[in-house]
Amino acid sequence: MCAPILGAVVGLAGSAVSAIGAMQQANAQAQMDEYNAKVAKINARSRRYEGMKEQEQIGDKYDRLQGQQTAAIAKGGIDPMFGSALAIFGETEQERLQDQNTAYIKAESQATGEENKAKAYELSAQNHRKAGKIAAAGTFLSGLSGANGKFGNSGVGSPLLINS
Numbered sequence: 323m324c325a326p327i328l329g330a331v332v333g334l335a336g337s338a339v340s341a342i343g344a345m346q347q348a349n350a351q352a353q354m355d356e357y358n359a360k361v362a363k364i365n366a367r368s369r370r371y372e373g374m375k376e377q378e379q380i381g382d383k384y385d386r387l388q389g390q391q392t393a394a395i396a397k398g399g400i401d402p403m404f405g406s407a408l409a410i411f412g413e414t415e416q417e418r419l420q421d422q423n424t425a426y427i428k429a430e431s432q433a434t435g436e437e438n439k440a441k442a443y444e445l446s447a448q449n450h451r452k453a454g455k456i457a458a459a460g461t462f463l464s465g466l467s468g469a470n471g472k473f474g475n476s477g478v479g480s481p482l483l484i485n486s
Contacts, residue, residue: 337465348454373429
């Protein structure tokens with residue numbers, strides 16, 4: 323009579339330990355996912371800053387080019403703010419805008435990709451935590467079921483069953 327009770331208690335204790343282990347494993351995976359999400363968010367911010375820096379560098383390049391164009395046109399005795407000379411500046415400005423827009427779109431696309439990774443990691447963390455709770459509950463319930471079977475087979479009736 324004592325052996326089935328002892329076996330049931332040991333089984334329940336083992337199930338509790340297994341349930342705790344399942345929760346800890348799920349939490350560890352969730353924490354890793356949360357860390358990866360933070361890294362992805364930092365990467366997204368970095369991609370945006372890099373894009374802004376590239377746009378500034380493009381602007382500086384075209385500012386130098388316009389200065390060179392102005393000097394060359396003025397050296398030729400032409401008013402740089404009139405006629406064909408002014409049209410050259412307009413074309414240069416269009417090229418500047420196209421290059422800056424390309425840099426912006428590239429950086430924003432990379433940043434959005436990193437943000438999507440972060441969201442995926444956050445969802446994965448949530449799912450790991452849920453799975454850990456489910457696994458812990460399942461493990462513990464299996465232990466209860468096993469304990470119930472041991473009590474049920476002992477001939478003394480099962481304290482875990484109502485109206486048995």
